[in-house]
Amino acid sequence: MTTEHPNAILVRQFYEAFAARDFAAPRSRRSRRTIPICTRWTHSGQRRLISLREMCVHPNEAPLRPEEIEKLLNFQGYGNPRGEFWFLGMEEQGQGTELELRWRSSFDEVEDLMGVHHRWEQFNPGDKFNAERLIPTWATMSKIVRRLKGLSNWSDTEQVRRYQAERLGRLDGETFLTEILPFPAWNTRDWPANPCFETRAQYEKEVRPKRISMLRELHETYSPRYVFCYGTGNWAHHHDIFSDVSFEPILDGRVLLGRSRSSTIVLTPFFAYYLMTNDLIDGIARALEAPPCA
Numbered sequence: 387m388t389t390e391h392p393n394a395i396l397v398r399q400f401y402e403a404f405a406a407r408d409f410a411a412p413r414s415r416r417s418r419r420t421i422p423i424c425t426r427w428t429h430s431g432q433r434r435l436i437s438l439r440e441m442c443v444h445p446n447e448a449p450l451r452p453e454e455i456e457k458l459l460n461f462q463g464y465g466n467p468r469g470e471f472w473f474l475g476m477e478e479q480g481q482g483t484e485l486e487l488r489w490r491s492s493f494d495e496v497e498d499l500m501g502v503h504h505r506w507e508q509f510n511p512g513d514k515f516n517a518e519r520l521i522p523t524w525a526t527m528s529k530i531v532r533r534l535k536g537l538s539n540w541s542d543t544e545q546v547r548r549y550q551a552e553r554l555g556r557l558d559g560e561t562f563l564t565e566i567l568p569f570p571a572w573n574t575r576d577w578p579a580n581p582c583f584e585t586r587a588q589y590e591k592e593v594r595p596k597r598i599s600m601l602r603e604l605h606e607t608y609s610p611r612y613v614f615c616y617g618t619g620n621w622a623h624h625h626d627i628f629s630d631v632s633f634e635p636i637l638d639g640r641v642l643l644g645r646s647r648s649s650t651i652v653l654t655p656f657f658a659y660y661l662m663t664n665d666l667i668d669g670i671a672r673a674l675e676a677p678p679c680a
Contacts, residue, residue, distance in 0.1 A: 450484075454491035455582055459593065461490065463564030464499035464555035467604060471534070471561045472613040473527050474601070474627075475657075476620045480570025482578040485509060490570070499555025499563065517551040523616075524550045526657035529664070530614060531561060533671045541664045562610065566597055566623055594623070601627050609648035612674070617656045624653055637669050650674060 450458075480486050489509040493502055503515045520543075528549040532540035539545055555563045567590065569580070583589035605613065605627070615624040621642065625633070628651050631644035642653035652670060655661040 450487060450491060454488070457491050457493065457495075458487060459568055459582075459596075460495060461493050461497075461568050462495045462600070462604065463562055464497050464502070465562040466557055466559050467496060467562050467608045467610075469560040469562045470611045471527075471531050472605075472610045473561065473563050474613060474615045474624065475523070475563075475565050476617050476623075477565050477567040478570040479572065482569060482571050482580065486570060487580075496557070498557045500551065501557075518547055520547055520550065522659055523657040524554055526616075526659075526662045526667070527561065527563070527614075528554055529667055530670075533667055534612070534674065541667075562608075564601065564604075566601070566620060567593060568597065598623065598626050602629075605649065611649060613649050613651045614654060615651065616654045616662075618653075619656075621653050624651075636673050637666065640666065641670055641673075643673060645678065 489506055492505070492509075500517050503517070507514050525546050528546045529541055531554075532546065532549060537545075553559050554561055569589070571577075571586075574586070577586040577589075580589070583592070613628075615621070615627075628644065628646065631646050631651050633642040633644040633651070633653065635641070636643050640655060644651040644653075652674070654670070655666075
């Protein structure tokens with residue numbers, strides 16, 4: 387008996403809706419026909435029918451296709467899952483616009499960080515991606531890898547810039563970048579128009595448990611040497627992923643350190659320069675280099 391993918395029920399609603407859709411052109415926006423396609427929960431806890439038009443971020447543009455939505459939900463991350471260094475955040479920063487989601491729906495399950503970002507210009511001509519512009523989260527990842535590899539100039543700005551542009555998140559590299567939630571967002575308070583979920587609360591409730599299971603399975607499959615989970619506000623979810631790991635505080639409680647049979651799990655503050663300072667990165671590296679207590 388075939389088991390449906392965890393996201394298949396949601397996606398199937400869109401397939402069924404598209405099979406029965408009606409493209410009769412309305413004479414005006416007011417006369418646009420409302421074609422019920424599936425149900426959503428309202429703020430009052432009621433279920434209501436929604437239309438094809440309500441799924442569109444821009445009413446005059448075609449909505450994301452079901453297979454595109456499925457790819458958004460199933461994206462795993464950038465780089466090489468077999469790599470030695472994993473970095474696990476909450477979600478990528480972004481605007482969550484229809485254009486951005488359509489670009490991301492072109493991703494494979496695992497992508498090359500710089501390769502897909504260079505493709506952004508194909509979706510938004512004139513907006514060229516600059517791989518050498520230091521991104522705080524990416525620069526922090528680059529510093530951590532360079533420090534743990536024992537490079538004396540691990541924090542040198544130009545060397546960090548070069549590592550970010552040439553090695554971070556590459557398919558043939560040593561790093562893998564992944565997130566608890568698959569959609570980009572600017573912050574946790576704003577929720578842009580979204581083709582799948584009416585509210586952020588609904589999105590997190592439906593998607594996060596599946597993502598936690600996915601990340602747990604990925605970790606069991608690839609067993610990276612190090613997993614850096616960043617953002618203290620997400621530590622509870624990191625504990626859910628690594629539920630069999632016991633953590634102990636180090637560096638005055640700013641960092642939690644745990645060891646599984648195959649990996650060292652490090653829970654850190656968010657990867658901002660003022661939180662993940664060079665001194666803190668060096669302190670974490672020293673703790674990892676120290677022999678484990680008997």
